Amino acid sequence: MNICPPLTLSEKDILEGMRSIEGYIDLTPHDFKELYNIAYAIARKRIMLETTAAHIMTTPVLAIDEEETIATLLSLMAKNTISGLPVLDGSKKVSGVISQKDLLARIGAEPSAGFMQLLAACLLQKTPVPQDFLQLPVAACMSSPAVTIPLEGTLESMMQLMQQRHINRLPVINADGTLAGIVSRTDIMNAYTTLLA
Amino acid sequence: MKNYFLKMKGYTAPPPNVGLHEILLALAGSSLAMFCIGWLHTLSLQTTGLPLLMAPFGASAVLAFGAFRSPLAQPRNLIGGHVISALVGVTVFQIAGEHTLLAICLAVPLAIAAMQLTGTVHPPGGATAFLAATGGSNVHTLGYWYVLMPCAAGTILMVLIAVLVNNLAKKQRYPQYWW
Numbered sequence: 524m525n526i527c528p529p530l531t532l533s534e535k536d537i538l539e540g541m542r543s544i545e546g547y548i549d550l551t552p553h554d555f556k557e558l559y560n561i562a563y564a565i566a567r568k569r570i571m572l573e574t575t576a577a578h579i580m581t582t583p584v585l586a587i588d589e590e591e592t593i594a595t596l597l598s599l600m601a602k603n604t605i606s607g608l609p610v611l612d613g614s615k616k617v618s619g620v621i622s623q624k625d626l627l628a629r630i631g632a633e634p635s636a637g638f639m640q641l642l643a644a645c646l647l648q649k650t651p652v653p654q655d656f657l658q659l660p661v662a663a664c665m666s667s668p669a670v671t672i673p674l675e676g677t678l679e680s681m682m683q684l685m686q687q688r689h690i691n692r693l694p695v696i697n698a699d700g701t702l703a704g705i706v707s708r709t710d711i712m713n714a715y716t717t718l719l720a
Numbered sequence: 721m722k723n724y725f726l727k728m729k730g731y732t733a734p735p736p737n738v739g740l741h742e743i744l745l746a747l748a749g750s751s752l753a754m755f756c757i758g759w760l761h762t763l764s765l766q767t768t769g770l771p772l773l774m775a776p777f778g779a780s781a782v783l784a785f786g787a788f789r790s791p792l793a794q795p796r797n798l799i800g801g802h803v804i805s806a807l808v809g810v811t812v813f814q815i816a817g818e819h820t821l822l823a824i825c826l827a828v829p830l831a832i833a834a835m836q837l838t839g840t841v842h843p844p845g846g847a848t849a850f851l852a853a854t855g856g857s858n859v860h861t862l863g864y865w866y867v868l869m870p871c872a873a874g875t876i877l878m879v880l881i882a883v884l885v886n887n888l889a890k891k892q893r894y895p896q897y898w899w
Contacts, residue, residue: 534733542736545891549790553732 532556570718571679576672576695579714580704584694586611589618589662596621596661609694609702610665616700619667620692629664630656671696674703678714681706742889749785749885753878754778760877761870770862770869776802776851777874779844784882788894792842793882796899797835799875801842805831806871809852810864820854827853 534552541548541555586609587596600606600623607622624634632644672681672693681693685708695704754777761772780802783793791797812827831849835841851859852866859866879895886894 538733538736545739545889546742546789547738547787548735549787549792551732551735 532559572677574678574714574718575674576676576681576693576704576706577674579678579710580695580706581710582704584609584702584705586617586694586702587621587661588612589660589665591661592657593626593659593661593664594657597626597657607692609669609705610661610667611702615702617669617671617694617696617702619662619665620669620690620694621661621665622691625664625666629659669694672706673698678711682711685711745885745889746785749882750781752885753781753785753881756881757874757877764869768869770865771858772870772874772877774848774851774870774874776844776847777870777878779847780842780875780878783842783844784878785886788882788886789892789896791896794895794897795879796897797840797842798879798882799872800838800840801835801845802848802871802875803867804834804838804840805842805845805849806852806867807864808834809849810866812849813853813860817853817860823853824850 534556537552537555537559541552585599585603585605587599589610589612600608607620607624609617610619610621612618627636627641628634632641636644670684670688670690670693672684672695674695674697676693676695684693685691692705692707694702695706697703757773757777764770764772780798783790784798787793808831809827812823812830816823816826827849828846831845832841835845848871862869882894886892
C-alpha cells in the first residue's frame with residue numbers, strides 16, 4: 524500500500540503565516556506547531572468519530588433479491604453502470620453483496636481481471652462460461668455474509684473495514700437488518716474532500 | 721545529563737518583527753498613556769497626595785502597546801496582575817519590611833505565585849511587588865493605599881488608553897477579552 528507523506532506544518536509555513544498577521548505575536552513558531560499538531564490530532568479524531576455512515580451514505584440504494592437471476596443482475600448493473608450491489612433475502616434483510624469480482628470468480632476468471640483479459644479469455648475459449656450461468660440465482664454467486672456497517676458506524680471503522688477486508692462498498696443497515704444505504708470508497712473520498720475544504 | 725545540556729541550545733526561530741505602522745502606533749499609544757497618567761499624577765499629588773504613576777507602568781506599557789495580542793497584556797492581567805502583586809508586596813512589607821533582602825525574596829516569588837493562581841500573570845506585577853517591599857518612604861507611607869493608588873487607578877487608565885489607541889489599527893483588536 525502506498526502511503527502519502529503526512530501533512531505536516533513547517534516552521535517556515537508558520538513564520539509566513541505570522542508575518543501576514545499584524546502585531547507582535549507572543550508565541551514561538553515551535554510552540555505554535557506543537558499546539559497545532561495536538562489540536563489537529565484532537566480534531567481529526569473527533570471528526571473520524573463524529574462522522575457516521577448515516578452522514579455520508581448514498582441513498583436510495585439499488586439492491587437485488589437473492590432469488591433473481593444473474594441475467595437480471597447483469598442488466599441492472601449495466602443499466603446503472605455500477606460494479607456491485609447489496610443482495611436482500613426474503614425478509615428484505617441484507618444477506619450478501621454481489622460485485623464484478625464475484626461474477627468473474629464464478630466464471631473462472633481472475634477476480635481482478637480487466638476488460639481486455641476477460642475479452643481474451645472469452646474469445647479464445649480458454650474458460651467457457653457455463654451455459655446455465657445466466658439462470659443461476661444471485662444467491663449462488665454473492666459474497667455472504669455481507670460485511671455491513673450500522674447507521675452509527677464511524678468514518679474510522681468504515682475505512683478500517685474496507686482496507687482490512689479489501690472491499691469497495693459497505694451496505695449500511697438499519698437496526699432491524701434492512702438496507703438503509705450504501706457507502707462506497709467514493710463516498711468516503713467525497714466526505715474527506717468536504718472535511719478538508 | 722547530556723540531554724539536559726542539549727536543551728539549552730534553543731530550538732526554534734523568533735517570531736517575526738512588527739511593521740513600521742505598528743511601531744508608530746505603539747509610540748503614539750505609549751506616549752499618550754505616559755502623558756495622561758503623568759499629568760493626572762501631578763494633579764493627584766497636589767490635591768490628595770496620592771500618586772498615579774510608578775516605574776512598573778513603563779513595563780506595562782511595553783505589553784499594552786507593544787504586544788497587546790498577548791494574554792499577558794489583556795485587561796484582566798494588566799489590572800489584576802498589578803493589584804494582586806501590590807496586595808502581596810504591601811503585606812510582605814508589613815510583616816518583613818525591616819529585612820529588605822528577605823522582603824524582596826518573599827514579595828516577588830509570592831506575587832508570581834498569586835498571579836499564577838488567579839490567572840492574572842502580568843510581568844510588571846513582579847516589579848510592583850518589589851517596589852512595595854523595598855521602595856522609599858513615599859511608597860511605604862501609602863500602606864494599602866498603594867493597591868488603589870497608583871496600582872488600580874493607574875492601570876485602569878492605561879487600559880482605557882490602550883483600548884482607544886490600539887483599535888485604531890485596521891486589522892487589530894484590543895482587548896481579546898476583558899475578564
